[in-house]
Amino acid sequence: MRHRRHAILATVTAATLLLAGSATATAQAAPAPAPEGAASLYAPSALVLTVARGQEPLTATVERAVTLSCAPRAEGTHPDPASACKELASVQGRFAELTAGPSNRTCTRQWDPVVVTAHGVWKGEPVEFATTYGNACEMAGSTNGSSVFAF
The missing domain is CATH 3.30.350.10 (Subtilisin inhibitor-like)
Incomplete structure (x- = not known):
């Protein structure tokens, strides 16, 4: 029973880390879109x-x-x-x-x-x-x- 709890805990921890890592990777890979109508972050000169x-x-x-x-x-x-x-x-x-x-x-x-x-x-x-x-x-x-x- 004890081994089973450790196995479940290890699986849950691994899944949590995997999800957190993929969420971070997704957040880093997909930058936020520019506001609608904005072509640049700089005012034109x-x-x-x-x-x-x-x-x-x-x-x-x-x-x-x-x-x-x-x-x-x-x-x-x-x-x-x-x-x-x-x-x-x-x-x-x-x-x-x-x-x-x-x-x-x-x-x-x-x-x-x-x-x-x-x-x-x-x-x-x-x-x-x-x-x-x-x-x-x-x-x-x-x-x-x-x-x-x-x-």
Whole structure:
């Protein structure tokens, strides 16, 4: 009788361990599905940046344009997406803070306007940014080495 109790106890213990192990394996093998409608765990950050000749963003002639995506990783046609994304993150995507600095260059007063724009989304929020400089020298000086519009 004693051997029979040990055999039953051993069988129950083995079955319990087997069930617990398979439940753990099932839980590990089948990750929880993403919430309905969610394509990613990251808020999108995808932008089109332009440098154009002219005074008004809507009528200026685009000379250069790049794409920049910062989430989940830095990529796009921008020549240095990692630096540009890092700079944008440091100002929480507020482009005006990148372009508002005083010029550190001596430039002529020649009027040859340049417009920089950014359109898209930053961390899920819409972005519509444009600013006009008197000429390319002023633009380069006002961005103070920022890589965001350096393309």
